[in-house]
Amino acid sequence: MAVVHIRLGFRPDYADCLSVAARIAGLNAAIVGEFGTEFHPAVAPLVGEMIVTKQCVNPFFNTRHMTWLMRNGIKRLYLGGVATHLVVESTARFGDDAGLAPVVIENICAAPNPALHDHFITMIAPAVGTVSNTAEFVASVSEA
Template identity: 55%
Template sequence: MTTTSRKTALLLLDLQNEMVDPEGKIGGGGLAKVCAERNVVANAARALGAARERGLPVAHVRLGFRPDYADALSVAPRIEKLKQNKAAIAGTWGTEFPEPLTPKEGELLVTKQCVNPFFNTGLMNWLFANGVGHVVLGGVVTNLVVEMTTRAADDAGFAVTVLEDCCAAPNPDWHRFSVENIIPMFGSVSSVDAFVAGRG
């Protein structure tokens, strides 16, 4: 079955204030600057508008923890850094979205506590319940949540398309390596223009 014959959903991954705004505790470390240079928010907003016009299912995924981080299962060093900075605490500005990407009523909002958006969330069940067979992805960081989602979605039998110009990493080499070498093994790489034109 080709991607054109499968029901498509748009998943926007971690495009929240903490990541994409220069005032964000993660974005301020350089990610927001790269996002601005790549027009990630504006590009994602174009993709979101196209999905809404076509009546496609849309899910907004964000990273968000309890204030005490008791729900953070990972013991990786990056999580300790989040704790030290009190970053991505649910209910704060950092876990909300920039205005162009504000979820609308009827769109799924998923809060996760790890890289994989399918772990301990209802996202996978929501996709199956909506008859989705093809997921289109955009988000940050490319080599973390975007790559992880691509791998996990492929494992679950979904066709995957990554909108390269809706993604960014703080190190451009990480982004480039992921979209050129890793993601193509599990899905396809496309652009917002192609998605808007109905080709992705």
């Protein structure tokens, strides 16, 4: 199974940050190579797994992610991450629009507010894909 790791990361001068949203104002983090842009050892990429560094919420915008998926014949996305209501939602919506089949693995997603997480999982994710959990994911992979 192909695994892609996606992280947020900017140049030190933030010249590659296009967003003008309020959440970006005063941003003093996510500089590539500094604390907060590396993966936790428990989920660190293995040799050969692709890493995409993005500068916005949508991991398909201005990255090689979609090209890589298409070139490799990927038709289903299994999603987990932070923040459920921004990044996971954006990825699921765009993936659905692109003809991919997003599967949101609910218990490996998180948001700063549980209500934001729950709203996406219960109200939006079922409209753009499927909601699953790690036990169901592991069982489905074992059967394949």
